[in-house]
Amino acid sequence: MSQIESLFVTRLYRARLSEFDPAVDTDELEASCYSIAEDDEAGQEWCEENGYPGYTSYASLTDLGWRFPIFADVIKALDQHVANFAKDLEFDLGDKELVLEDLWINILPEGGTHSSHLHPHSVISGTTYVSMPDGASALKLEDPRSARMMAAPARKKDARRELQTFIYVKPEVGDVLLWESWLRHEVPMNMAEDERISVSFNYKWGE
Template structure:
C-alpha cells in the first residue's frame, strides 16, 4: 500500500511472514503429529472438540529430534524479525522456544481469541493447510477504542478502521508475532485436516542458564 508522505504510522503491529519450502520436512512433521494424537491417552475431546492439540500435555516439541530442522529455521527467521524490530546488541542474547505444540483442526473446529502470555514472541507454522482451511484472524490492538467510529464512513479495505484481519494459512508458511497479539482460528469448514505447530519464544541474556529448546550459546 502506498501512503502519502505526510501520513505516519505510530504504533504498527509487526507480523513476520516467511515460506519454508521443505516438503520432506512437512511429511516428517505430519507423521509425527498423527503419532502424537494416536498415542495421547490424556487428551480430552471435550476440551478441544473436532480436533486435537497436545498443548496441555507438557511436551515441548522443540526438543524432539523430528522437529529440530523446523526449530532451526524458526530461529533464523526470528533473528531477522528481531533485527527489523531493532533488537540492540543481538549477540548478547539467545532465543529459546520453551513451548511448542501441535494442532489438528478438523471440520467444524475452531479456536477462540487468545494471547500467548509469558513470552516475547509467538508464532505458528502450517504443516498442512489445504485450500479452504480456516484462517488465522488477527485482532487490532485498538479494537476496544473503535466503538465510537462509524465504519460506514470508510471503505471496507481501509487498514485504519479494521477491527480484525484474516490471514489465510498456506502449507509451509511461518508466522511470528509479538505474544500480546490477540488472534483466533476461524471455523474450519472443509473435510481435510489443517495441521499446524504453535510455539512461544523467549529472549534471554547469554548469562542465563536456560537451554530449553534454545539456540546454542556461542
C-alpha cells in the same frame, strides 16, 4: 499544509519455513503429528475434558524437539526466523536472545475453531502450517487498539488494509507466520472436510 503519518506499527512476518536450513519435509512432519496425536493419551484426555476440538499437544508434551528429530529441525529453522524478525523489530536484546519457550501441535477437524486469544509472558509467537486443505480457515488478526475505540464508528468495508479492524491471512503449507505475542488472534471455523494441521510456538526473552 496538513500532514498525516502512521504510528506504532504492528508487524507480521511471513516466510517459508525452508528458507533457512535444515529443510523440513512437510509430509514427514504431517505423519509425525498424526503419530504423536494417536499415542498421546494425556493430550487426548485434556482435549476432551476442556472441550478442545480435534487435538493439541499444548497441555501434554513439552519436549517435542527432544523426542522427534523432525521437530528438532523445525526448531532450528524457527530460531533463525525469530532472530530475523527480532532484528526487523529492532529489539534491544542486550546480551540475551529470544529462546523457544514452548511448541505444540494443533489438529483442527471440520467445524473446529480456536477462539480469540493472545499469548501472555511471551515476546514472539507464531505458527508453521503443515496441512491446509481447501476451505481451511485463515488466521484472523485483530487490531490491538479495538478495546480503546469504544465510541469509534465501524470502518468502511474497503478501508485500507492497515486501518481494518480484522485482517485475515491465508497461509500455505510450509509457511511460517510470526507476530508479537500481545497481538490477539483466532482461527475461525474450519470449513474443510479434512483436518487443518499446524505447529504453534512461543519465544521468550532468554535468561
